[in-house]
Amino acid sequence: MLETFAEAARLLLVLDPAVAGIATMSLRVSVAASAIGCAIGIPVGALVAIARFPGRAVVVVVLNALMGLPAVVVGLVVYLALSRSGPLGHLGLLFTPGAMIVAQTVLVTPLVAALTRQIVEDADGELGEQLRAMGLSTLQRARTLVFDVRFSLAVAVLAAFGRAIAEVGAVLVVGGNIAGHTRTMTTAISLETQKGDLPLALALGFVLLAIVIVVNAAAAALRSHAARRYG
């Protein structure tokens, strides 16, 4: 075990330039998926938080449950949809970065929506009365509340990114782990583990962890800067 760690540390110093390409692919796919997930999930979550409609309780339970959506199941469903024999086959997206973005978006959108729903609902408890008294429509209130809790929503964004960049089940199935094309950090780690090259797999794991830490640190810095300036 210790030997494996030492070997991994040594490999980090001499990492293949291909690793940079793989890390870029991981970032590109997960950032795109989180962005789309937030673009859809935040408005949906905010509306579910403050709108009153029949079956709302069911929607909330389903949203919360979908946070635990198994990545490999999402991968399989998206694979069947994007396959040439599937309904969206004519797009030719399977085994491309686009397919991986689609799968991860499906994975993270409910997560963003569920977290947004909770955060906005809490804010609505404090401010809702006032906003309703001002005679704002549901859409206007949603907009105001999202703006009000924008710094808290960073956690939803980071959760989406974290889920996307760490998952392997969905990208492996719909991306195919094609060298130089759809290989991401997680599928590369999985491949090296299968080849029995545990030190290299571990070294790649460290790189992935470092990327996630840097992204989170950057988000924290940005948030505190923005909070000071615009808070």
Place this chain on the structure above:
Amino acid sequence: MDVLRGSFLTLAAAALLALPAAAQTSITVASTTSTEQSGLFGHLLPAFKVATGIEVKVVALGTGQALDVARRGDADVVFVHDQAAEEKFVADGYGVKRTPVMYNDFVIVGPADDPAKAAGKDTLEALRKIAAAKAPFVSRGDKSGTHAAELRYWQQAGLDLAAIRSDWYREIGQGMGPALNASSAANAYVLTDRATWLAFRNRGQLRILVEGDVRLFNQYGVILVDPKRHPHVKTEAGQRFIDWLVSPAGQKTIADYKIGGEQLFFPNGPKG
């Protein structure tokens, strides 16, 4: 921030990220874990790209799954090792023609102290001894070419696997690498192709116990997916890949791939 406008802009930006990097001729090849995990493709594909300018994207799966991906039209070419399944694939109208490319061989690896005394040249005898000793045996269990071969050997050894299997027979449902990892962890016997074994790093106490039996011959074939069935198949580029594999240049490139001085795959494509 206007939530809706923000959402729209984010979607547009994300769509840009999703665009393909550059348009160039590329084909998708569904192949096996052994050709990928042994490093053969890493050696072969750059040479093919230099020769033709065509990029090959390899999706590495078990043979059964690779054929299934091709059957759905999600690959242009399949490059696998299960002759019976390949011939059925062509007969069912999914592939144009099966062309033999190369072979390697299977070996049985197991713990160095060989508790079942299975070492030797006779595959079937080795399996009988492993079953009699109820020594741990790892099976791919994933409908791959190697799994199909393993099941064939049990049958030829006159053993009814369904009747004799118990805790000692461990079906893991994964690729060759994970099967070797599992064997290494449990000091179990396992059937593997020699190429993946040679490229495998986490060997632990395992070593080759059975090799050199003619039954262990493992033939690879390549098939173009039939454009009559799937019109979007890149017929021309796919055929060029197949032609190059069996050309003198392609066959030599296959023969040149070595790990630790040992040749992994032996070209035997049709001459001429």
